[in-house]
Amino acid sequence: VCEKTPPPQNHKNVSGPLLFHPRTKGSQIVMDLSQRTVKRQSSFCNGITFSNRPIAVYEQVRLKITKKQYCWSGALRLGFTSKDPSRIQPENLPKYSCPDLVSQCGFWAKALPEELSEEGNIISFWVDKKGRVFYKLNDSHSTQFFSGVRICEPLWALIDVYGLTKEIQLLGKSFVHDPRLSISMCDLSLQDTHQDEEEEEEEQPFSPMSCHVPQNSQNLQQCLLLPGHLDSDVHFHDVHGIHVTKLDKHTVARLNHSGDERTLVFTNRPLYTSETVYMRVKVGFPSARCLSYGVTSCDPATLRPSDLPSNPESLVDRKEFWAMCWVTVPLQSGDILGFVVNPAGEVMMSHNGIRTGMQLCVDNSRPLSMFFGLHSPTAQLRILGTRFNFLYSYNILAASRCLFSQLRSPTIKSTFQSSPFSSAPESPTFPPSSDLLTDECAICYENAVDAVLYACGHMCLCYTCGLRLKKMTNACCPICRRTIKDIIKIYRNA
Secondary structure, eight states: OOSSOOOOOOGGGOOSOOOBOSSOOOTTEEEOTTSSEEEEOSSSOOOEEEEEEEEOTTEEEEEEEEEEOTTSOOOOEEEEESSOGGGSOGGGOOSOIIIIITTSTTEEEEEOOGGGOOTTOEEEEEEOTTSOEEEEETTSOOEEEEOOOOOSSOEEEEEEOOTTEEEEEEEEEEEOOOTTSOHHHHHHHHHHHHHHHHHHHHOOOSTTTOOOOOOOHHHHHHGGGSOSOOBOOOOEEEEEOTTEEEEETTEEEEOOOSSSOOOEEEESSOBOTTEEEEEEEEESSOBSSOEEEEEESSOGGGOOGGGOOSSGGGGGGSSSOEEEEEOOSOBOTTOEEEEEEOTTSEEEEEETTEEEEEEEEOOTTSOBEEEEEEOTTEEEEEEEEEEEOHHHHHHHHHHHHHHHGGGGSHHHHTTOOBOTTOSOOSOOOOOOOTTTSOSBOTTTSSSBOOEEEETTOOOOBOHHHHHHHHTSBTOBOTTTOOBOOEEEEOOOOO
16 A cells, blocks of 8 residues: 555656557457457456556546447446556456456456447546546546545556447547646647547557458348347357458458468358358458358368368369359448258358348258358458248158158168258257147157157157157257157156
């Protein structure tokens, strides 16, 4: 504890641009090359960041909220630390600044109100010579945040990208005018403020280490056509072409390279039948045939980056199953594409919510991963998420009843090698339907339902048909398509 409070730090001793510390940051933080923009990749925590240099008394730390994630609660945590971030090991950072860091000596931080976490808001915060921390929103009046900061030591800014806040951008420095300070400080403050306004106009988002994809006016409306909820377990595989880089697990960017470009990327797992994956693209200028895509039975983990060609059409000569084509519609930055393989093996594509029809017809009896080729002028590709289409599930069930009714014939049963439900996701929540809740076996239509499928728990088959189904390769539940581990006989009370 300081025995007495010294005069406030001289702001002239603090030089250089205000950036994020390049090394000491939370495990979920990715940073652009300019060190002005940081983004939390996933989860709601592990987003602690620091400034690259000490902050002067009355110096404003100005940041802009550039992306909000609505599925979490809580907001930015802002404060200061007297610990030099360069002496902090990143692996020793806790998940949370509050209460984990602030319980340690030399750290002061507090959470902003959640209502301030809207995209586009500019938050400024600073410490005065009495150790009081203030903040203000946009051009509003300042509000005292908390107090008790020791200013007898150099202070670094502490910013925890937490909860609702997904991505922020530093806008530079300025100084709060204190009438008790010298005129020279005010003059320099005006110069700094003018410089900040110029920096704010530039607003350089993530380049090239950015996950931000600007949207055009058309796409702002098309985004509303996306499903209300998207699953986020599908991301890009670690194996990719040598001329592409992963910005985070959901975003890839094409590197500037002349000549043949090896820019193939893969999904981290095969897509299920009727599972739509939604992508967003960023292109340098509107162009057609700047993105190729396809499906393959090849496990990307078995490939080396040197195996991936510049021309994706040459992949069809490999021993695995490969099928590819080009996006022929002109693409603009922010356009949203959807890809799905339906039960008939048709690869369907949509562009900004508008179906473009069947693009390929493939053999979907085996697991199929998707791959993409980023061709000039495509700059970035981002996976927004996936959605399972339940309408296709109803069609599958209807087709299965006709198909499995033939299982009672020994001559026909031997011709079946695998289950038509072999591409199975985790059990989704299936909408209630009186047709699916009948006491009649969904396969033979003759026997009563007297078996439960393990592990999904669905009761839709008789025990006899259930045993026949279980013997098939990759047998899956006709309702949810989850893998059948066992058939359990049930007995009803009279």
